[in-house]
Amino acid sequence: MHEYSLVQALVERVEQEVGRRGALAVHALTVSVGELGGVDPELFRTAFETFRQGTVCAQAELTVRLVPARWSCPACGAAIEKGAVLRCPACDLPARMGEGSDGLTLDRVELEVP
Numbered sequence: 001m002h003e004y005s006l007v008q009a010l011v012e013r014v015e016q017e018v019g020r021r022g023a024l025a026v027h028a029l030t031v032s033v034g035e036l037g038g039v040d041p042e043l044f045r046t047a048f049e050t051f052r053q054g055t056v057c058a059q060a061e062l063t064v065r066l067v068p069a070r071w072s073c074p075a076c077g078a079a080i081e082k083g084a085v086l087r088c089p090a091c092d093l094p095a096r097m098g099e100g101s102d103g104l105t106l107d108r109v110e111l112e113v114p
């Protein structure tokens with residue numbers, strides 16, 4: 001299942017981060033799932049619950065954010081959410097439709113570091 005391979009890749013990335021920072025535990029994870037990426041957040045969550053057993057993420061709280069199709073500023077690249085005014089507040093330029101946000105992004109990892 002698609003979601004399982006994504007979870008596996010996610011856990012591997014977190015494991016690398018844990019190793020790099022010498023962390024003792026992972027408290028929380030926040031991931032973004034693109035609206036156009038074909039990932040079902042509920043399936044992803046279920047896959048995570050199953051897959052994380054025995055990994056560094058066993059105790060981690062997972063937050064899944066569903067990210068709407070992205071718009072961004074053509075000048076500074078700032079992301080502009082769909083539904084907001086489609087204009088960069090900094091540059092005062094009209095936003096450009098981005099490559100549909102796809103796949104999965106690891107936004108935040110909360111680690112317990114000694």
Ligand SMILES: [Zn+2]
Pocket residue numbers: 073074075076077078088089090091092093
């Ligand atoms: Zn801008």
